[in-house]
Amino acid sequence: MIGNGELDGFSAIIHLGLARHAKVPRIESQGINLNRFREADNSGRISNGKIVVNGPDLIPCSVDSEYVLQDGLSTGLEVSHDAGGYVCNETLYRTLYALDTDVDRRVPCTFIHLPPSEEMDFKAQLNLVKRVSAIVVQPPHIEVAGALFRNGNQWMVSRRSSGLHEGLWEFPGGKLEPGESVLDALIRECDEELGWSIRPIQLFERVDHVYSHASVELEFWICAYEGDNPPALRSHTEHRWVAKEDLGKLDWLEADIPLIKRIQSLD
Structure with a gap:
């Protein structure tokens, strides 16, 4: 169905699976391109190896699992980064892969692993799925603070x-x-992400953007940092000082693109 582009009428895709040994429910953050079957599935099939040949090793779920936890569910739901090597992970990965190739529409997709009924009764499971569904189907509005550091x-x-x-x-x-x-x-995030003490100086730009999973309102501030230490790598794999004329050569978050254009318009 997904491969044929038949997604009209679907607001989201939420897979459910049983985690036999789990004590609490888990929401998966990604699908992994690897089958590790220990036993045959219902059709008698055993599979070990790539799910999709030449497919990416990991595909993130198009639902922000960390945000779902922040919406009052952090005490009853855990984030998992490995859906296992059996049918659950394969189902999730194949769905995400099919959605990833459908350029015409982006549908929120996630997977919830539920514990056995002895650990969580059916009514509680149903209520959890309803709450997650409401969050996924009605994208939240998120306020974001962005720090701009300039050196010439x-x-x-x-x-x-x-x-x-x-x-x-x-x-x-x-x-x-x-x-x-x-x-x-701004002060907190720069301390957590960069290990920098900073001083916000001036509001530079406001940007509103709508993703499939959320609408965001961003405020970008020109900031100064103290000391000579390079920024820490905590939430990022790389920090780089880039000339304004070269900013457009990078692969940016969609919400930041209007800001790039504003920076490049400066004298």
């Missing part, structure tokens, strides 16, 4: 290390916590 004609950019936007470039920063101001979020 160069701007510091960072490459994401994991998650839905792994490998894409962005400016450092992150989501505001409940009750937190933009300036407080």
Whole structure:
């Protein structure tokens, strides 16, 4: 169905599976391109090796599992980064792979592993699935603070290390916590992500963007940092100082692209 592009009418895809030895439910963050069958499936098939030849090793779920946990579910739901080597992972990976090749539409997709009924009764399981479904189908609105560091004609950019936007470039920063101001979020995020003490100087740009999984409102501030230490690699695989005319050569988060154009318009 997905491969034929028949996605009209679907708001999301939420796979469910049984995790026999689990104590609490888990939401998967990605599909892994590897079967590791210890026994035959219902059709008698045993598979060990790549699920999709020449497919990517990992495909992130198009639902932000960390955000789902933040919406009041952190005490009853865990994030898993490995759906196992059996049918559950294969189903998830094949779905994500098919969705990844459908360029016309992006459908939120995730997988929830439920524990046995002895650990979590059916009513509690059903309520959990309903709550996750509501979060997935109605994308949240997220406020984000972004820090801009400039050195003459160069701007510091960072490459994401994991998650839905792994490998894409962005400016450092992150989501505001409940009750937190933009300036407080900037200071906290730069300390957590970069290990830098910073001072926000001036609001540079506001950007509104709608992803399939969320709408985001971003405030980007020109900031100064203290000391001579290079930025730490905690949430990113790389930091780089890039001349403004070269910023467009990188593969950016969609929400940051209007900001790139604004920077390149500067004298």
